[in-house]
Amino acid sequence: MLPRYKDIVELLKKGSTLEAQEQIMSLREGALELQEENQELKSRIRELEGKLEAIDFWENEKSRYYLVSPWRGPAQAYALKKSESEGEPPHLVCSNCFHQRQKVILNPKNKDGWIYLTCPACKAEITTGLRGVRGPQYAEEYTAEPG
Numbered sequence: 431m432l433p434r435y436k437d438i439v440e441l442l443k444k445g446s447t448l449e450a451q452e453q454i455m456s457l458r459e460g461a462l463e464l465q466e467e468n469q470e471l472k473s474r475i476r477e478l479e480g481k482l483e484a485i486d487f488w489e490n491e492k493s494r495y496y497l498v499s500p501w502r503g504p505a506q507a508y509a510l511k512k513s514e515s516e517g518e519p520p521h522l523v524c525s526n527c528f529h530q531r532q533k534v535i536l537n538p539k540n541k542d543g544w545i546y547l548t549c550p551a552c553k554a555e556i557t558t559g560l561r562g563v564r565g566p567q568y569a570e571e572y573t574a575e576p577g
């Protein structure tokens with residue numbers, strides 16, 4: 431509890447200068463502590479604002495993709511939506527990494543005549559079950575009803 435200004439004035443009026451000085455000292459210490467605490471809180475706020483920004487950014491990024499199954503079998507990847515492409519070319523990103531809030535573009539790889547898609551980050555290897563694949567498409571093209 432910090433000494434109150436009013437009490438210090440009372441002490442001075444009574445002529446208790448020494449006691450008043452002590453109170454002033456502890457008031458100063460208190461002010462310094464509060465200043466420090468204020469600095470800590472400010473930097474904590476900046477840190478949290480940064481985290482929030484990153485979350486907002488990711489939420490927005492996430493909404494630009496759609497989970498698709500472009501190949502034979504159950505393998506899935508996230509495809510960029512054409513409506514959200516903002517001029518970016520179509521691409522497929524690793525679903526493993528996507529769930530870790532990372533966008534990693536899958537690379538096609540030919541192994542014994544079969545096409546696999548590999549993730550350079552988590553090393554996931556997706557079997558397409560196909561011997562040839564088209565270039566990546568926008569999500570809408572994978573989800574469109576056939577015919």
Ligand SMILES: [Zn+2]
Nearest residue numbers: 524527549552
């Ligand atoms: Zn990955």
